[in-house]
Amino acid sequence: MTVTAPPEDESEQLPQVAHASWVARLKRLLPALSAALLGVLLYVSFPPRPLWWLAVPAFACFGLLLRGRGWKAGLGLGYLFGLGFLLPLLVWTGVEVGPGPWIALVLLEAVFVALTGAGIAVVSRLPGWPLWAAAVWIAGEAARARVPFNGFPWGKVAFGQADGIFLPLAAVGGTPVLGFGVVLCGFGLGEVVRLAVAGRRTRTVRRSAAIVALASVLVPVVGALAARTLVSDKAEDGSVRVAVIQGNVPRAGLEFNAQRRAVLDYHARETERLAAEVKAGKVAKPDFVLWPENSSDVDPFANADARAVIDEAADAIGVPISVGGVVERDGKLFNEQILWDPKKGPVDTYDKRQIQPFGEYLPLRSLVGAINSNWTSMVRQDFSRGTKPGVFSMAGAKVGLVTCYEAAFDWAVRSEVTDGAQLISVPSNNATFDRSEMTYQQLAMSRVRAVEHSRTVTVPVTSGVSAIIMPDGRITQKTGMFVAAHLVQKVPLRSSETPATRLGILPEIALVLVAAGGLGWAITAGVRGRRAGNA
Structure with missing residues (x-):
């Protein structure tokens, strides 16, 4: 005689399926939410708060979030990171004229962070990726400081470090070197954590990878301490x-x-x-x-x-x-x-x-007026530029x-x-x-x-x-x-x-070339890998 089990109650299965579906959606949204929150964390490191050190864990986590992903994912996550950072940082731009120009500015500037995120994702598979990734970030800042409308450098990582230990690096190579030191330390810290977790699982960590990760953390700190000799308030000319x-x-x-x-x-x-x-x-x-x-x-x-x-x-x-x-x-x-x-x-x-677009002159005046005629009243007459120091x-x-x-x-x-x-x-x-x-x-x-x-x-x-x-x-x-x-x-x-x-612009040029070299290496390696796979 065969005994058959009674069928499961379908009403009990539905909540389980719904819960599993909700968890799956949450997992898919988690990287996006993390990127936006990490951008906010970077914002919190800026004045008037003396929390400069928060920039390091912000970049550590952002680097881990992008590592190993494709450029499209890096583009999207970078854009969300940029929004999380720039929306609160630049809210003052809408104090007088309302939220329209503020939102427009942030949406535009976050595109540069998105492209930077795509670049970081591309180089994240390279040996010593914190170095390449930090250079890519500075290359993104360099572009944002020049275009469009002669650039908008507000929000450079360096400008959040006035109270920090990395500040003396500004005397070495200006804001590009100072920003590079902070970002490199952050990405290096992320790689140290990743290797430590992997080492506990596998019991093996490549020595060269560990050395590069530790150097990425220590070199900026040691360099900043050494650069303190360049900082002095002694009177030289009375x-x-x-x-x-x-x-x-x-x-x-x-x-x-x-x-x-x-x-x-x-x-x-x-x-x-x-x-x-x-x-x-x-x-x-x-x-x-x-x-x-x-x-x-x-x-x-x-x-x-x-x-x-x-x-x-x-x-x-x-x-x-x-x-x-x-x-x-x-x-x-x-x-x-x-x-x-x-x-x-x-x-x-x-x-x-260096006159301020939309503050001292109005680019695309006819287009801006067509969108909102009230916005043209922000600048009734354009200022002219000076030509000499x-x-x-x-x-x-x-x-x-x-x-x-x-x-x-x-x-x-x-x-x-x-x-x-x-x-x-x-x-x-x-x-x-x-x-x-x-x-x-x-x-x-x-x-x-x-x-x-x-x-x-x-x-x-x-x-x-x-x-x-x-x-x-x-x-x-x-x-x-x-x-x-x-x-x-x-x-x-x-x-x-x-x-x-x-040195002037030379350190920034050097870092942009490092970024270009890393991107070229990563792209070439990816093309060769796909060709080998097809063969």
């Missing part, structure tokens, strides 16, 4: 006493022209307040005074009343002032720094060379001018130093971006530039944060935001050049 003026800006409620005039009056008033303190013996008299970008949006060459206000402030303090003005000349608009002598008036100028002679010191957005560009800062600057000033106007993280991100850039070129860097800002930065990257004084204030300090003048200053 010292000067510099004053940084932050006049503040009026809050909403004033008509456009009244707002501009109020900003000028505020900076003149703060300078006169400093002059009164000097006269009373409360503060030592500075050798010169630095005003921020846009401290006189009323053209002092065309408006006698604006000129009179600046003359009075210069006469009160009795030393030269660098004034940030908006000047119209021959029908062209310039973002200009004006050297104002207390007796002679304006004696020298510097016109900003700006180094003012102020009280015997050579002061290099790097206006706001220019601080993000390697060439713009280096050109002032190679033109003789003994001190760098980064006059800025961050009032448009309210209390966002933008001002802290830009301040970190200035700290990296101080170490890169071994120069004191002053940062006069209309509404804060203004600061004085030593050549070793330390902030010795700073203001709050949206307050009127002044900073006065004796700072060192330096004329020696770091390796980064002397």
Whole structure:
């Protein structure tokens, strides 16, 4: 007699099938979710948070996520990593004009990170892949710093390292070498973890692979420690006493022209307040005074009343002032720094060379207007570019001018130093971006530039944060935001050049060539492997 088992209840099978399907979908989504979250982790490593070290595990995990995958997977995961990183990092770009331009910028910039992710995936099968992968990342940053619209370097890994142990690498080869060191250490750490896990399973690890992985972690750290000898705040050409003026800006409620005039009056008033303190013996008299970008949006060459206000402030303090003005000349608009002598008036100028797309000029104006006519009002008239470096002679010191957005560009800062600057000033106007993280991100850039070129860097800002930065990257004084204030300090003048200053673009070119070599090797090996398989 045959006994048959009763059929299983189909109602019990359905939840099991649904659960298995849900788990399978989750597993497929896990890499994408991980990529986005790792991008957020990289963002968290940036100022104003002093969590620079988080960049290392972010790249360690990102490298493991991409290792062994195809270029298409690397492209998609790289794009999600870029979105996770850049969406919160650049949220300040939408403070005044709304989320449209912010989202558009992030979607575009994340394409570069996507292409970088594809490249990292391609080289991840090579021996010593952390080296090739880190070079590919720097190549991606190099491209992003140049195109489109003359590039957008904001978010370079180097700019998140102002508080970190890797910072001295900036003096070796600038932001490319500093960023390369951080990314290489991260990818190396990921490979160390991978080999350790594999070794526990198989009990065997190739010695050469272990050595390369450990070297990838240790070489950047040891190199950064060794590079500390290049970092010094010793005065080489004497010292000067510099004053940084932050006049503040009026809050909403004033008509456009009244707002501009109020900003000028505020900076003149703060300078006169400093002059009164000097006269009373409360503060030592500075050798010169630095005003921020846009401290006189009323053209002092065309408006006698604006000129009179600046003359009075210069006469009160009795030393030269660098004034940030908006000047119209021959029908062209310039973002200009004006050297104002207390007796002679304006004696020298510097016109900003790296002007900001969609901020100081509007690319594709007709297309942008067709999408949203309100967006064209962001820039009613395009600014023109300057053509020459700006180094003012102020009280015997050579002061290099790097206006706001220019601080993000390697060439713009280096050109002032190679033109003789003994001190760098980064006059800025961050009032448009309210209390966002933008001002802290830009301040970190200035700290990296101080170490890169071994120069004191002053940062006069209309509404804060203004600061004085030593050549070793330390902030010795700073203001709050949206307050009127002044900073006065004796700072060192330096004329020696770091390796980064002397080498200029060469380290970046070398890293791009390393990336190209790794990609060429990986692609050639892949083609040969497919041909052998077909044969």
